[in-house]
Amino acid sequence: MLSSSVLRLPSSILVQTVELAHSLLSGNRRALARGITIAETGGAPARALLSAVYPATGRAHIIGITGAPGAGKSTLVNSLALHWRRAGKTIGVIAVDPTSPFSGGAILGDRIRMQPLGGDPGIFIRSMASRGRLGGIARATGDAIALLDAAGFDIVLIETVGAGQSEVEIAGAAQTTLVIEVPGMGDDVQSIKAGILEIADIFVVNKADREGADALIGQLRAMLRLGGPPPDGWEPPIVPAIAIRDQGIAEIAAEIERHRAHLGASGQLAMRDRDRAGREFQRIIQEAALEQLRARYAGAAWDALVDHIAARELDPYTAAAQLLEPGVSK
Amino acid sequence: MGVAQPIPIPPPPSPYGVVYFRISQSCGKEREMDRKIRVLVAKPGLDGHDRGAKVIARALRDAGMEVIYTGLQQTPPMIVEAALQEDVDVIGLSILSGAHMTLLPKITQLLHDQGMDDVLVVAGGIISDADARTLMQQHGVAAVYGPGASTRDIVRYIQENVGTRKA
Numbered sequence: 001m002l003s004s005s006v007l008r009l010p011s012s013i014l015v016q017t018v019e020l021a022h023s024l025l026s027g028n029r030r031a032l033a034r035g036i037t038i039a040e041t042g043g044a045p046a047r048a049l050l051s052a053v054y055p056a057t058g059r060a061h062i063i064g065i066t067g068a069p070g071a072g073k074s075t076l077v078n079s080l081a082l083h084w085r086r087a088g089k090t091i092g093v094i095a096v097d098p099t100s101p102f103s104g105g106a107i108l109g110d111r112i113r114m115q116p117l118g119g120d121p122g123i124f125i126r127s128m129a130s131r132g133r134l135g136g137i138a139r140a141t142g143d144a145i146a147l148l149d150a151a152g153f154d155i156v157l158i159e160t161v162g163a164g165q166s167e168v169e170i171a172g173a174a175q176t177t178l179v180i181e182v183p184g185m186g187d188d189v190q191s192i193k194a195g196i197l198e199i200a201d202i203f204v205v206n207k208a209d210r211e212g213a214d215a216l217i218g219q220l221r222a223m224l225r226l227g228g229p230p231p232d233g234w235e236p237p238i239v240p241a242i243a244i245r246d247q248g249i250a251e252i253a254a255e256i257e258r259h260r261a262h263l264g265a266s267g268q269l270a271m272r273d274r275d276r277a278g279r280e281f282q283r284i285i286q287e288a289a290l291e292q293l294r295a296r297y298a299g300a301a302w303d304a305l306v307d308h309i310a311a312r313e314l315d316p317y318t319a320a321a322q323l324l325e326p327g328v329s330k
Numbered sequence: 331m332g333v334a335q336p337i338p339i340p341p342p343p344s345p346y347g348v349v350y351f352r353i354s355q356s357c358g359k360e361r362e363m364d365r366k367i368r369v370l371v372a373k374p375g376l377d378g379h380d381r382g383a384k385v386i387a388r389a390l391r392d393a394g395m396e397v398i399y400t401g402l403q404q405t406p407p408m409i410v411e412a413a414l415q416e417d418v419d420v421i422g423l424s425i426l427s428g429a430h431m432t433l434l435p436k437i438t439q440l441l442h443d444q445g446m447d448d449v450l451v452v453a454g455g456i457i458s459d460a461d462a463r464t465l466m467q468q469h470g471v472a473a474v475y476g477p478g479a480s481t482r483d484i485v486r487y488i489q490e491n492v493g494t495r496k497a
Contacts, residue, residue: 030444033417041365104366105391111412112401118408124415129396131364 009044017045021052024151029124032151036126039143047288050143056150058273060092061260064174065159066136066167066199071180072206073159074113076243076252081117081157083249089155090122092148096137096160099129106130110159124148135169136160142173142280171199172279175272176259178252180204181220183212197223200236202255208240208248234262293323367395367492369420370413372404374433382477383424386454389481390422393489406436413441413449419492422484425455430465438470450491454479 009017017038023031035053039046065073074095081091095110108127117123126148128138137160138144148156160170171177179200197203197220205217220238230236237255241248263269297305308314371387373380380402387397398416400409413421421441425433434453441449453465454475462474473487 030414033415037417100391103392104394106396107387107391108396108398111398119411126415127398129366
């Protein structure tokens with residue numbers, strides 16, 4: 001647990017943050033909601049909060065659901081959540097939508113498709129804006145996952161837009177990643193080359209009653225065969241579904257369960273979790289280190305440094321070295 | 331650390347103590363902190379179309395806010411539960427059906443029960459001046475806008491009044 005001096009946080013705020021953490025961990029939903037906001041806002045209070053809840057993380061099954069806009073992700077999330085609720089599981093849902101690069105604002109409209117989940121205490125839905133991140137998830141999505149995990153939800157579902165080769169960050173955040181495809185959505189050959197298809201642990205062909213569904217399934221199978229035997233022994237299944245009619249939902253849930261069992265049995269779960277812990281740790285160090293440096297070199301001092309760099313009087317690499325290790329000469 | 335900002339509002343009275351205090355406000359504007367205004371836009375009751383609500387939602391987005399749009403036919407408990415989960419600063423309610431004197435007090439009462447009096451409640455739609463006064467004076471509604479209101483006025487009102495609600 002971090003001390004107030006290390007965090008550069010007034011101890012009264014630290015006390016409040018720790019109280020919030022306890023409240024969240026004992027199941028208080030308002031504390032959870034406020035905690036996610038603090039994580040999104042960032043800074044020292046966020047670090048204090050996440051530090052306090054970290055020991056309680058690591059239990060939930062973290063599932064990512066991605067695919068092009070209009071593929072039916074939110075509808076599928078709704079159907080899956082209802083299916084799992086009937087089995088007595090609790091679910092936290094994070095729905096990520098893009099932030100406008102022009103205004104910095106966002107319209108977060110995924111909740112509309114999840115109306116039937118409203119009022120159920122076993123479900124918690126949070127909409128997040130990407131806030132400038134381009135990989136498909138927000139900077140604080142990992143933190144929000146940790147908070148939902150720590151709050152005790154059995155399953156944490158992250159729904160995000162993924163249409164091309166760059167929206168693949170979800171695979172790093174989730175243990176099981178579902179890619180939703182829909183027949184007739186443009187050039188299928190093109191879509192087979194996109195990176196998003198490489199991150200799928202499970203493919204869902206939604207709106208499977210549409211024309212072209214069988215052809216799409218065939219193309220996905222052919223693409224998977226082209227890649228050869230998978231290195232980790234998991235052949236991604238292709239599951240047809242009609243989410244809006246609750247068809248295929250039980251099959252998808254079964255495949256998710258099967259994937260989790262495979263991850264456990266093969267040691268993949270521990271390995272991936274360790275990779276994720278390492279990456280997160282590095283990210284946290286980078287943010288904390290930068291913040292500390294910016295606090296030491298604030299305002300005019302920073303501006304002067306940047307002016308020297310822009311005027312070619314100082315190169316940025318030497319400047320960085322000097323900041324990181326004061327006393328290092330050129 | 332920087333100069334500590336004065337705390338604009340006291341923590342609202344709630345069974346959960348001071349934990350809902352907006353921590354970011356008291357820490358000042360640290361460079362890496364990313365605070366956005368979050369607004370829930372909802373249409374309670376039986377309204378059939380939501381063109382006006384969507385216009386407002388877009389205007390708020392264009393002003394840099396994060397708008398959670400929940401669509402048509404929301405009940406007061408659904409709206410308050412969504413506002414809780416999304417930890418919004420503002421709830422914008424659009425009511426064209428005339429049921430505002432039933433729906434709005436229910437919503438503000440539920441917010442009060444949850445200790446969420448710091449959420450700004452802004453209403454729009456077909457609401458008479460007399461009803462608007464009653465809603466603002468007696469039922470915790472912060473502002474009421476009629477059909478001709480400019481989105482710029484609504485945006486500015488929100489920006490100036492977020493986080494200033496008395497408990």
